[in-house]
Amino acid sequence: MERPELPLAQVHAFVVLAEELHFGHAAARLGIAQPPLSQQIRRLEDKVGHALFTREPGRVALTAAGRELLPAARRALADLADGLSAARAAGSGRTGRLRIGFAASTALTILPGLLRAFRRRYPGVRLDVHEMTTAPQITALRDRTIDVGLLREPPTDEPDLCFRTVLTEPFVAVLPSAHPLAARRSVRLAQLTDSPFVLLPRAAGPGLHDQIVGLCAAAGFTPRVAQRAVEWQTVCALVEAGLGVSLAPASIRRIRLKGVAFRGVEPGARTRVAVGWREDDRSPLVANLLAVVSQAPESAR
Structure with a gap:
């Protein structure tokens, strides 16, 4: 048997009248005139096939059918309210899942503060974070397996x-x-000409790899790569073992190894960290993260 569809406006009118048991009071609470309220109730009763209220001068009461319908009607309105609330939260980016890729070195700088700030503002959002180097992040953004x-x-x-x-x-x-240059406060890149290097593979981060090789070229030499490692922690460990030297972002100094010295380089150069996202992504989650990044104080970066 096909179930009749009950318009929510009629259900709402029914619940209010059931609570007020007075057409005038219920109409005022709904912000409508009494005749339209009566029409709504009549239409609902026609769909149910039974009277929902007894109507006597100065007295309105629920019938057996009305008493049976009332709990379900209240649940329907509550479910709708919950659904509207959930829809608004999702539409504003206050709930959902945000997938973030991050380079390992950002865990030593911007990442912790960014995640804390985002979670404070949007505690209902689930954060899935994935450590990966730059090239895999580009692929993951294109493949839509990460959002940012x-x-x-x-x-x-x-x-x-x-x-x-x-x-x-x-x-x-x-x-x-133990390297002779470790006794200096800073070193000139040209002084590393004869040293073997420990570098990240180009496939992991072409931009950073090419920048390091370019800095060496500007100093008059091509780095002789003795070892490659994907993670900066491993790079530092291999340097500590005496397998070579390296050039790295300054934040790598937070990796504490007794046998490693970090020294400034001349001429100076800087490397940049960027937030990346798909140009066609209109997700409020992404927009909210970008806003949090923009509002982060310089000290948190």
């Missing part, structure tokens, strides 16, 4: 992606503590 990326030295030839610089930091030389 925090990456170092993003490419300039990705027309469907947008990037905004959120942090710049200088490079430092990463040296074994």
Whole structure:
């Protein structure tokens, strides 16, 4: 048997009248005149097929059918209110799931403060964070497996992606503590000409790799790569083991290893961290994260 559809306006009118048991009071509460309220109730009764109220001079009461309908009517209105609230929260980016890719070095700078600020403002949003180097982040953004990326030295030839610089930091030389240059406060890049290098593979982050190689070229040499490692922690460990030297973002100094010295480099150069997202992404979650990034104080970056 087909169930009759009950318009929510009629259900709402029914619940209010059931609570007031007075047509005049119910109409005033609904903000309508009494005749339209009576019409709403009549239409609802026609759909139910039974009277919902007894009407006597000066007295309105629920019938057995009305008493049976009232709990379900209240649940329907409550479900609608919950649904509207959930829809508004999702539409404003206050609920949902946001997938964030991040370069490992950003965990030493912007990432913790950014996540804390976002969670304070949007506690109902689930954050899925994925550590990955720059090149995999670009692929993940294109494949829509992450929504936002925090990456170092993003490419300039990705027309469907947008990037905004959120942090710049200088490079430092990463040296074994026994290296002759470790006794200096800073080193000139040309002084590393004969040293073997430990570098990230180009495939992991072409922009950063090419920037480091370019800095060495400007100093008059091509770095002789002895070892490659994807993670900066591993790079530093290999340097500590005496397998070579490296150039790294200054935040890497927060990796504490007794056998590693971090020294400023001359001439100075800076590397940048950017937030990346898809140009066609209209998600309020992404918009809210970008707003939090923009509002973060410089000290948090």
